[in-house]
Amino acid sequence: MPHAAAATPQLLRRVNAQAVLGHIRGADVATGTELMALTGLTRASVIAVCEDLIGRGWIVELDQPRTEPRTESQTGQGTGLGVPPVPRKGRPARRFAFNREAGVVLGLDIGAATTTAAVADLRGTVIGRSSEGFRAADIPARERIGVVDLACRQALEAAGTDPGRVLAVGAGIAAPVDRDGNVLVTQRFWSLFDVGLRSALKELHGWTVLLENDANLAALGERWRGSGAGVDDLVVLLAGERLGAGVMESGRLLHGRGGAAGEMGYLDMVEGVGSSDGIAALARQWSAAAGGPSAGGPASAPRVFEDAAAGDPAALAILDRISERMTRVIASIASLINPEQVVIGGAVAESAGALLPGITALLPRFTATPPRVTVSPLGDAIVTVGAVRHALDYVEANALELALPAPE
Template identity: 80%
Template structure:
């Protein structure tokens, strides 16, 4: 009543409607303690309600070139179960890619003890630009691999509304919700593993551009000292291999570079210095274009990338007059599914009275 300005009768009427629809439950009113026993109660007795967190569930999907992950969450956003699947090749037929995604969804639902009929919405992130209407921008061959008709397929199979979105955009939603940027309206999240991609929030609103290409990093090929959109993991591996591999032998890789640098290996420390300088230039380019309050390095490399922050922060003033705060995401490789869950919950909240709950 205080929040809405509605009368008690109106609020109770709304609650009764939500009870009938299955969205909330009524709680018992706590009994008075001994100190107030026998005291005359003024006005009508209080009534207490709460959201039925498992009145329905949502799915959050992270669909990459090699693997897909499905997460089931209740209506409070608590993850109940996860399941993953692998694609045998990047260019498999659309039907096979959809089948792998569907199996991961059904496995996650089974592990959560929920039926497909309880799913109210699906947020799905793909490694390709997606416009505001949910259409994939298939201007490059790699992007076209994700244009498989997932929305119509899952709607036909299960009746699920699917909200298709770029993975970096969902990462931005997830980071603002449960990552290092709560409440930050001007936020950029860089997925920085094999290739760089950015999700951009401006005044709390996702930027898509005309065809969904906002946040694509192809322009970095023209930035001095950068030269490509290769990500941290890719470059660490390439540069260590070019140096002859790890000093103590073994296979080059990002984890090995960061571990060797932490142990004081000079070659690995030099690679981290190169990565810090390069990422400072990337962040500066973003800062000059968009002037965000915060830039977050996210994805599977986030845990290791904390070692780059001092170098990035120190170098930024050389490249931009508007350096943002730079952080790493605490969400790890779950960042896209967290954002996908948030996206699905936003849909449920906006359309609650049009959605029918499974009984």
């Protein structure tokens, strides 16, 4: 049986550095004593690692250190008379903090009509954002890349930073993406997103681009900062024009062989559903089929929800139809995957709260394992939030290999 390789001093230093950086990243401020307790390292080892991380730019030492008191018993000078030890002034406590401004990450949401870029610091706080539209869905690859690059550069300018400070880019597209970042192109619409974005942005700016399906990134974003925070078995439905699902099982994204896990084409065969049309599309279509809003004007999803809130019978009937249809969709997911929670996300989420009572009441009719159903608070930023999280995951996993840019 082969023996495990012996731990080398270099490997131990790396493991120690990862442990210390992980703890500092998860805290506002950490002292040497706290890091000793958390890692089991000696003070000398903790300080050596911290000084190395300061030199690399990952952490900073804070000014105005407080004092850690020492007692006589800690110095070996107890009275021996049962009198409590007297605190004595000890060495100043060195305090360390994660350098959230060591670089930035980019989160991209690339749809058929629009791309949005969000710049975030290394704590995930968005500091710049920009959106640009495509003149058509089937524009040439070079033009699509140019629009994406323009949105990125404008977002960086809004953040007051430059392309050289980008450590990673998370990019969500409306097509399946496998575990290696390859786009599944078995449908023409999906092939529109196979434009060589990773290599193009690498060539233009030297960026590492992590390509992922937009619904998968929505699931990452929702689990990080949405109503599904901390939920390991989670499905997020992007439910605007077309339905798409990001699926997390035991805290991990499901991709499938070609990245098509969560694709909703099977709904064509589900009784009472019949297509993967989303909430916004259904509201608009059914309103138009009924002759448009009762008070006149063009049919639109926002108008249907507004009229329903005002008590309009025709609009309320449409919401009832949508509720039953979405219940069947969610029940099919529950029967196949058995998630703890299903989240309705995307731009339609702000209105979809009106559907929740109907969906919750109907679910037990269609599945023996009804999940908790919520709407996302992240709105149309859900994909960029997940893209930022995806980029941060890469940076955190590869921190010791990344060369940080010089301070601005």
